[in-house]
Amino acid sequence: MNLLCRTYESIYPKIGTVTVAVIKEIKEIGAYVSMYEYDFIQGMLLLSEISRKKIRSINKLLKISKKEIISILRVDIKKGYIDVSKKQMAHEEIFCMKKKNFYSKLTNSLCYYIAKNLSISCEDLKIRWLWPLYRKYGHAIRSFRQIDNKECSYISGLSVTNSEIRITKQYLKNKISKNKNRIDIFFEMKSFSSIGIKFSKNVVKLIKKKFQKYNIDFFCQISPEYLIRIVEKSKRKGVKIIVKILKFVEVLIKKKKGGLVIKTVKLG
Numbered sequence: 001m002n003l004l005c006r007t008y009e010s011i012y013p014k015i016g017t018v019t020v021a022v023i024k025e026i027k028e029i030g031a032y033v034s035m036y037e038y039d040f041i042q043g044m045l046l047l048s049e050i051s052r053k054k055i056r057s058i059n060k061l062l063k064i065s066k067k068e069i070i071s072i073l074r075v076d077i078k079k080g081y082i083d084v085s086k087k088q089m090a091h092e093e094i095f096c097m098k099k100k101n102f103y104s105k106l107t108n109s110l111c112y113y114i115a116k117n118l119s120i121s122c123e124d125l126k127i128r129w130l131w132p133l134y135r136k137y138g139h140a141i142r143s144f145r146q147i148d149n150k151e152c153s154y155i156s157g158l159s160v161t162n163s164e165i166r167i168t169k170q171y172l173k174n175k176i177s178k179n180k181n182r183i184d185i186f187f188e189m190k191s192f193s194s195i196g197i198k199f200s201k202n203v204v205k206l207i208k209k210k211f212q213k214y215n216i217d218f219f220c221q222i223s224p225e226y227l228i229r230i231v232e233k234s235k236r237k238g239v240k241i242i243v244k245i246l247k248f249v250e251v252l253i254k255k256k257k258g259g260l261v262i263k264t265v266k267l268g
Contacts (some may be wrong), residue, residue, distance in 0.1 A: 006037065007037040017071065018243065019035050021034060022035075023062050024065055029047055030047045045084050103139055136221075186226070187246070204226075207249065216228060216229065
């Protein structure tokens with residue numbers, strides 16, 4: 001059973017494609033890289049394409065086995081070489097590629113999970129229905145969210161077995177359904193009197209009562225530091241809820257002529 005298989009249907013990446021490469025060997029003229037999304041095909045990162053800044057030592061910029069976000073400059077299928085670039089990457093492209101790479105890993109792990117359980121070829125699995133999903137949705141992860149919501153219409157017309165659907169649902173239940181974002185907000189409520197201490201305790205009770213429908217924890221760590229923790233599938237939704245809570249706290253504190261100081265925000 002072969003579990004190693006490229007992520008995308010195309011054997012060779014197209015010019016301008018952004019992908020992830022692992023540094024395999026460093027030479028004076030550049031570095032040899034391996035692109036595991038394309039079945040570990042080898043490429044060349046030339047010295048002139050590493051950085052826009054003047055390079056004094058290539059070993060300070062590149063490390064063996066380190067992952068780099070690169071773009072494809074040239075592809076010669078006949079001669080079998082690929083030139084890549086690191087310096088042409090924009091900050092936005094790097095951020096998007098990291099997110100895309102995470103989704104691709106999730107898709108590959110699903111493929112390996114199905115292949116192991118059914119003792120079939122991973123490549124055969126991708127040819128029959130995973131790569132067609134990439135063509136239809138841009139990325140298979142979009143269709144996984146539909147099946148996670150018990151919508152199976154997306155697989156109509158594809159060569160997928162009932163066993164594969166069952167194992168996919170089981171995998172998504174364990175992975176995607178539990179893939180939630182945790183947001184921690186640390187802030188201070190300092191009190192200088194017994195009335196202030198009592199008010200701080202009331203604030204905690206009011207927040208728990210008003211926002212009880214959300215999955216939040218709100219407690220005092222070490223006075224005067226408090227922590228609000230929320231766990232949500234959507235990071236954007238979680239941030240919106242946190243903002244509502246903080247505004248609510250701020251209004252309560254200002255009524256008592258106090259102030260709110262946010263110390264730390266942690267996303268994880």
